[in-house]
Amino acid sequence: MLRELGEMAEEEFRPLSEETSSFCLATEARSGTQVTQPFPRSPKLIRRTGAVSQKPSELPVLLEDLKKEKKRTESHLESIKKRQANLNTSSEAMKQQVQECYEELHMALQKDELAVLDVIEQDRRETSSKLNRILQDWNQHLGLLQKHISAMQSAQQSPAESMKQSFPEDFTLTSCHKKMDPAEEEIKMNEERIQKLKKVLRNISKDLKAQLQRKSLLLDSSNVAIDKLTCHKQIKVTSEGRGLSLSTEEGCVPNDPLRFDQLFCAMGSVGFKCGQHYWEVDVHCCPSWAVGVAYGSLQRRGRDKAAKLGRNRCSWSLEFQDGHLMAWHNDRHVALPVTAARAAPNRVGVFVKYHKGRVVFYDAETMRTLQEFSAVQTALFDKAHHQFIEPLYPAFRFFSPRDKHKDHHHMEICDLSL
Known part of the structure; x- marks a missing residue:
């Protein structure tokens, strides 16, 4: 009997099992007693133990x-090292190819420059030759006048008989007067042609830039094409x-939920x-159009602002209507x-x-920037689109x-394939 009582007492003082300890901790937590939970085991320790x-x-x-x-890692490292070693070689080859392309442009420009300068020089030579002939003619006339003047001065100091001998029989004052030829004023370089050339070169320079x-x-x-499922029923796509x-x-087209039902709009396929x-x-x-970009979540039904390009946060557009060119975003x-100079x-051109x-948005013929939407634009357009959130x-x-x-x-979407 005493032995049984001792065994019962010993069981009462045994340490609590893990399950019993957890039960007691949970019970104390529900009763409001502050309990310090054991630290979780470190993942590294768990991996190390495993x-x-x-x-x-x-x-x-x-x-x-x-x-x-x-072995796989060493092979991959070797591959990366080879790529790194070939990087400089491929880069130099690319530079050489680009330099050759620009050298062709330089040579074409230099050749054209020499040809134009040669034309100007040839014009100068021809004009100079004509002026030399006229100059020689007038020099001869000047020499003749000087001769007559000398003879006249000598005759004033000589008898009348010697004066007659000093002048030719057909000598008259009229013959000593040389008429001015109006054609002489026309002998000059073709300045009008040169002015035209300068204008052409300026236009070429602008176009080249x-x-x-x-x-x-x-x-x-990018290869842009129209998604026919988005087009209004009156829009025909090639x-x-x-x-x-x-x-x-x-057109006889299905009533797709992606299709614009009121506005004459269409969207790209990608x-x-x-x-x-x-x-x-x-x-x-x-005569009137709008070109831009939009999220796929742009509304397709109705005619309110949620479906119009540029009248909401989902779209950005450049539009021309009634002679007015405008850029739109967020209404x-x-x-x-x-103007005549800036039609x-x-x-x-659209760049994203x-x-x-x-x-x-660009004028693709002159590459003049028409409007830019970016995080920098804060005066009129808010910065809500500084980071796009949808395709x-x-x-x-x-x-x-x-x-x-x-x-x-x-x-027409232009074909820009090179």
């Missing part, structure tokens, strides 16, 4: 795997998906969610001057730098024509 606990029979397999991984600026954009040119026209009749992209749109056959706009563009939140799609819009003839409303 590595030590591997069975001896598995070690050869693990060792073989480690050797294979080491524009093309040099355009070349960097063409390196980021088979290759580059041209779109406004028709007087609605969205951009990274990188740099450039494309151009020929709008010279369209705010800036008017761009349209509305016939060809619009996605990771910088940047959209730029951007090319967007297009025809405005409702005032007349009923829509056949001349046409836009």
Whole structure:
């Protein structure tokens, strides 16, 4: 009996098991008593413990795997080293090729310069030869006058008989007067031609500068095509998906939820969610248009601001309507001057730098920047678009024509393939 009581007492003083301890900690926590929880085991300690606990029979397999991984890593490192070694060689080759291209341009310019200078020199020689002949003629006349003057002076001091002998029989005062030839004034270099040449060279210089600026954009040119499922029913798209026209009749197309049902709009088939992209749109056959970019979440139903390009936070656009050129975003706009010297563009360039939140519209013929949307623009357009949050799609819009003839409303995405 005493032994049983002792065993019972000993069990009461045994340490609590892990489950019992957890139960007691939870009970104390519910009762409001502050409890210090044990620190969790370190992940490194767990991995180390797991590595030590591997069975001896598995070690050869693990060792073989480690050797294979080491061999693969060494091979990859060797590949990277070779690429790094070839980097300078390939870079020098690229530089050489680019220098050759620019050398061709330099040689063409130098050759043309020499040819133009040769033309000017030839003109100078011909003009100088004509002037030399006239100069010689007048020098002869001057010599004759000097001779007559000397004879006249000598005759004043001589008898009358010797005076008659000093002058020829046909001598008269009239014969001593040489008439001015009006053609002499016309003998000069072709300055009018040179002035035209200077104008041509200035225009070539402007075009060359524009093309040099355009070349960097063409390196980021993207293949843009129209998504026919987004087009309004009155917009007809060419088979290759580059041209779109406004028709007087609605086409037999399904009523897709992506389609604009009220506005004459269309969107590109591919969205951009990274990188740099450039494309151009020929709008010279369209009296009123809008070109821009938009999120795919742009509303397609109705005619309110949520569906109009540039009238919401989902789109950025350049538009020409009623003789006015404007840039729009978030229902705010800036008017761009349209004058004889700066007419509305016939060809619009669109550049997107996605990771910088940047959209730029160009006059693609002169490469004049028409409008830039970026984080820098704070005066009128807010900075909400400094980072794009959705893929951007090319967007297009025809405005409702005032007349009923829509056949001349046409836009074309330009082929920029090099």
